[in-house]
Amino acid sequence: MPKIELISFKLCPYVQRSVITLLEKNIPFDVTYIELDNKPDWFLEISPLGKVPVLRINDDDILFESAVINEYLDEITPPSLHPEDPFAKARNRAWIEFGSSLLMTSHRLRTAEDEESLEKERSLLLTQLNQLEAQLKGGKFFNGERFSLVDTAYAPVFCLIDLLDRHFNTGLLEHLPGLKNWSNNLLQRPSVKGSVVEDYEERVLQRLQDSSAILIRQS
Numbered sequence: 001m002p003k004i005e006l007i008s009f010k011l012c013p014y015v016q017r018s019v020i021t022l023l024e025k026n027i028p029f030d031v032t033y034i035e036l037d038n039k040p041d042w043f044l045e046i047s048p049l050g051k052v053p054v055l056r057i058n059d060d061d062i063l064f065e066s067a068v069i070n071e072y073l074d075e076i077t078p079p080s081l082h083p084e085d086p087f088a089k090a091r092n093r094a095w096i097e098f099g100s101s102l103l104m105t106s107h108r109l110r111t112a113e114d115e116e117s118l119e120k121e122r123s124l125l126l127t128q129l130n131q132l133e134a135q136l137k138g139g140k141f142f143n144g145e146r147f148s149l150v151d152t153a154y155a156p157v158f159c160l161i162d163l164l165d166r167h168f169n170t171g172l173l174e175h176l177p178g179l180k181n182w183s184n185n186l187l188q189r190p191s192v193k194g195s196v197v198e199d200y201e202e203r204v205l206q207r208l209q210d211s212s213a214i215l216i217r218q219s
């Protein structure tokens with residue numbers, strides 16, 4: 001097994017995807033935290049986009065982009081968390097990409113500074129969540145009973161939605177029973193619980209307090 005170091009920011013949902021994969025696959029790893037508003041020079045040298053997660057392998061080789069990092073981690077530790085069938089696998093990859101877009105919408109919703117932007121992002125997020133709901137086939141996870149790589153991509157979205165629903169009454173999953181069930185199953189999973197720092201919730205809320213987000217001003 002190569003030596004794995006994950007370069008992280010404590011509240012990054014994309015990093016969280018990779019932590020879930022590392023935990024699911026029992027891969028030993030070290031975490032190095034950085035602050036995004038004060039990126040160290042060594043990080044800027046190795047991170048082509050200046051973004052986390054970055055995976056450093058054997059102190060030398062660098063990978064970036066959470067979906068790609070996850071594919072690599074999955075491939076070095078068979079059996080794969082992807083479905084075997086080529087179409088099913090490709091479809092899962094497509095929906096992983098969709099998950100990134102959902103994360104970006106939820107970020108814009110959290111950071112919206114006025115009522116109009118908040119409503120715009122809330123409406124887009126609900127549209128995207130409805131699209132996702134239509135893809136579910138029943139069962140505990142995206143593909144049914146088997147936990148897959150695609151689930152690692154959505155678990156951080158559901159952590160954030162759950163937090164928003166509990167603290168700001170956003171009711172985002174109210175009319176989406178399939179997603180509610182999927183979310184409940186993911187949030188109970190040990191790898192998902194173990195993918196965030198102990199004071200995750202306080203940190204997310206503190207970050208909102210420190211911002212001019214309308215969500216916090218309304219609450």
Ligand SMILES: N[C@@H](CCC(=O)N[C@@H](CS)C(=O)NCC(=O)O)C(=O)O
Nearest residue numbers: 012013014036050051052053065066
């Ligand atoms: N598409 C990237 C997105 C990663 C990303 O946006 N990470 C954020 C933190 S959550 C970041 O590092 N942003 C750089 C910055 O804020 O300067 C991935 O999936 O890894």
